[in-house]
Amino acid sequence: MxxxxxxxxxxxxxxxxxxxxxxxxxxxxxxxxxxxxxxxxxxxxxxxxxxxxxxxxxxxxxxxxxxxxxxxxxxxxxxxxxxxxxxxxxxASGPVYSPHYGHRPTSPDLGCFPRERWLASVRHVLTTMPSDVFDYGDPGGVPELRDELAGYLRRVRAADVRADNLVIVGGVAQGISLAVQVLTQRSRRLRLAVEDPNSHRQVPLLLRAGAELVPVPVDDQGLVVTELRARGADAVLITPAHQYPTGVVLSPARRAALMEWAAETGGVVLEDDYDAEFRFDRDPVGCLQGLAPARVILSGSVSKALAPGLRLGWVAAPAELAESMRQARGELDLGSPVIDQYALAHFLRTGGYDKHLRRMRREYRRRRDALVKAVAEHLPEVRVRGIAAGLHAYLDLPPGSDEDAFVRPARELGLAADPVGPTRLTPGPPGVVVGFARLPAHRAAEVIQGLKVRMSGQNID
CATH class of the missing domain: 1.10.10.10 (Winged helix-like DNA-binding domain superfamily/Winged helix DNA-binding domain)
Known part of the structure; x- marks a missing residue:
């Protein structure tokens, strides 16, 4: 030893x-x-x-x-x-983060990946599946996984979806990119409304896919739907279950207004359902796709529930669009890894996915509560919001604060933190997004207290 x-x-x-x-x-x-x-x-x-x-x-x-x-x-x-x-x-070419807490505020705790159960699913696939299934498959995804996902999305997300409407992709980013490409090819010009603020990491892929971006503000009820008509949007990309970065849930009135806009204008709603399974202080919120399956394209993945590195996601779309996306996926890279798809299907079918989500939901709630308590105790001038679901918290800083003056010491202490400024397409009040999924509950007070000490002498306001 x-x-x-x-x-x-x-x-x-x-x-x-x-x-x-x-x-x-x-x-x-x-x-x-x-x-x-x-x-x-x-x-x-x-x-x-x-x-x-x-x-x-x-x-x-x-x-x-x-x-x-x-x-x-x-x-x-x-x-x-x-x-x-x-x-x-x-x-590293950028800021050096402590690997324990991850590089993004939305990252899950990879140390909690269910290795044994996942290995059991992979073993099952390798020992029971005939060799022919490991050949080039349907670029839209193996039928077994699409069947399991259709049942899961109907049961957990109140989706109106069948296996034929699903396309397996390499994560939400690829799903949204493919959807935008297909829509752009059909209209030759796509004015895509995006939430302001939004996930700025998606902006380059949306532009590369050919979209013309139209910022639409977000308030305490979510996307301001009335702005869609005023700004001539053809489609809208939205995170209704847990808006990124603010954490706002799209209100019932706004959901109804959005569906009305789509029906009256023929507009398409791209729904990014990135972390909806992790809810803590609210009732489940069904996906928009279940309200209008002919007008909504639903994108999701296992990146937050299991691990981003699996690169497994899905898109649920109207039949004609789903077929176009399946063809586009085949032209792009012939589809997702087959063994991993069969493993995920087995993981879903045997209850491993549901069990893991229940366990992590309890653990992430403990970590969230610890972070909120620590901020209230050591940084009372900072307001925490957007924490009823998901893996991140939105911190409102005092007016005039320097976001980077908060983010730099936070990252040095190993806390995943991003300034809100880069997520805005129009100027707004200062804020910071902080991830709590990789911050153990027993460490929260120590980290936030350390942040306060480092910031003493350089007021954030």
Whole structure:
């Protein structure tokens, strides 16, 4: 069992992140060879004079990243293929974040990925499916997965969808991009209304797909639907269940008005259902597609529920549009990985997906509550909102605040945080989006208190 040299800075905070970073660096530079057995979490905690939970947290993160492996009875070891030289490490081109808390406020906790159950689904596919199914398949997705997803979306999201209306894609981004391409090809000019503020990471793909973007404001009831007619929109991209970044839920009156606009104008609604399964303080909100399946294109994925790296998503569209998107997917890259599609179908069919969502819903609620409590205690001048669902919180900063003055120290402490400014197409009040999915509940107070200390002397207002 290796004796580890793990220096930590107790004044800096983020102890688990520091431990993980030191072990990761030792593996990358060859100081810890593949197969090396690490000290038990209890022993290392005693050596470092920290709580055992902090070491467990660091180990779990490195297991999730593939640097370590942990087996019952065998302890924790350096993974066989994890050693990399310093020359193999590509320097980051932007801000350096602590991997434990992720790079985006909407990222799930990848350390909670249900590895055993997913592995069981993959094993089932590899041992039971005939070899022919691993050939080039339908670019729209394997029938088994579309069947399971259709049932799931009807049951959980109140969607009006059949397997024939579904196209399997590589995530919401690709689904929306394909939909915009198809719509643009049909009309040669697509004025696409987008929420303001919105997910600025989607803007380049929308422009590349050929859309002309029209900003429409968002208020405390969601998208201001009356602006769609005034601005001559042909289609609208919307996040109605949990608007990004504000967290607002589209009100019943606005939902009805949006459906009326679509019916009267022939407009198309692109519904980004990116994190609707995670709700905490509200009743379930059905998707818009269930209200008007002939006018709404619904996009979703497992990126928030399981892991973005799976690159598995879906689009539910009217039959003619679904067929056009299936053809476009075939022309683009011949479809999604077949084995992963069958594995997800098995995971859904055997209840693994529902069980994982229930467990993570409880855990994310604990983490959200801890963050909200810590902000109220240590940063009372900051207002928290948009937290009834999803994986992020919207923080209203005092008028005149510098968003970057908040974001920089937050990131240095390992908190996933983004300024709201870049998400706006028109100027607005200062705010910050903060993710809580990767912030353990027992660390929230420490991180927010550390943020307050770092910001002392440089008022955010």
């Amino acid at each position: 290796a004796d580890l040299h793990v220096p930590i800075n107790r004044d800096q905070g983020g102890i688990a992140g520091q431990i993980a970073a030191e072990i990761r660096a030792s593996i990358r530079h060859g100081r810890l060879a593949p197969g090396t057995r690490l000290p038990a979490s209890r022993d290392l905690a005693a050596d470092l004079q920290v709580s055992r939970g902090v070491v467990v947290e660091a180990y779990e993160q490195l297991v999730a990243e593939g640097f370590l492996i942990s087996r019952v009875g065998a302890g924790t070891q350096v993974a066989p293929t994890s050693a990399r030289s310093a020359m193999d490490v590509v320097p």
